[in-house]
Amino acid sequence: MRTEEDLRAALSSLEDQAPLVTSVLTPIRRNGSRGLPRRPIPRMRLAAGLAVAVAVGTAVAVTATQSPGTTAGSHPQALPSHEVLRTRVLDALSSATSEIVYEHTRITASTIAGATGTPDPFLPSLATGTASEIWYYPWRAQAGQQVRGRELTLHPDGAAAWDVGFNYLEPTEAQEVASGELTTVDYAHDTWSEQRSSGIIADGDSGSPLSLWELIHNETWSAVGRTELDGQPAIKLELKGHSGYLWVDARTYQPLRETYVFSGAGAEERINGSWRNLGSGQATIVTDYQYLAPTAANLAQLTVPIPKGFR
């Protein structure tokens, strides 16, 4: 006769049948499943039929590569009113609808203990210096339009960790879930794969330009003041409830940089078959935005290269 302890032990042994976080999140996130943590997803869905001003052609490439300056009296002009600022930032985002949006995200300060960079679960690494490069094109697609993108995750030493490309048809509001292809290159194991997925959630992707649009639209911010970023005039916004800030160009009102503090409390990772808690701590995540014309050279960045010898 068996005992209840035998049964408990047998059931607990089945924990080894638990799926990997990365294997269940990949199909529902068009990217980011192996990328850096992002700002929380805005709660409201983008309403259908919002006006989109389309500006074709001109690239507005703005790079922000240095630390933000302090708010200064060197920009004495008053801030626009909240409503005017909101409208100008939304208009600026809408005007970039035909461009490639490039994001460079990096962890600049991490106090999360045990951030070892193992591929599972969810967070590849919370170590300082881990970075990702992300391309979206177009950043805001019409229903039925082809959407392409790529997310390249880099180790602190600059070596590639994961490279994920996605390509799908923008679904209608009613469809919600898109069909498309995902290409994944795993540099840790010299492997790559191509998958066709009908489970791509094409909206609400946190950290995407679309989610930035929603964040501004949904009023979850307040203006802090005028400042400088990489020597150019900027306006700093505080993102309410997100422990973060957003800098927009004071002339074009396009987002330049976003910071977000990610709390690691409660996060787990599995090492050598054992689950362990990462412990408390925080990581500061900084994202710089650029807006690129869809030239052949820039479009080539959307293709995930398969390294020679990968299987």
Place this chain on the structure above:
Amino acid sequence: MTFEEFAATRLPAVLRFAGVLAGDRALAEDVVQEVLIRVHRQWGRIGGLDHPEQYVRKMVLNEYLSWRRRSWRMIPRGDTREADDRQTQDYATAHAERDALLAELAKLPRRQRAVLVLRYYQGLTETEIAELLDCKPGTVRGYMSRALAALRVEMSPHVLSEETSK
């Protein structure tokens, strides 16, 4: 709680529950993927709950109990075989008895199996299990008795007294 925070802090435990419940990683992945797509869509509501993981766990349970292979819909899984450093234990050589028990567990009807997982893995009471399965505690006791008998597991006096007191 945001979806990202849920995924980072709560999802691993939900996945372990799914793995034990299904007893098969591929099935657990299918069940969880189906649930997560709905969770992601409805996160505005689910994320506002006091304990979203409990709600998601119940969704996993319901999905498992009603699961039918969806041959018409392909939801591919990420190729994580190489990334998966977990080693499947060799039950056949090291745990022959456990292997036999697991094999018999796999043959149980799903509701009976679910009751055992909720009772002996999750540590829930009969009343809590009954609420989750939307049935009476007596029905739960029936499932559990039949399942334990099929597995030839002797119920402890503690459990017996708990049963008779209800």
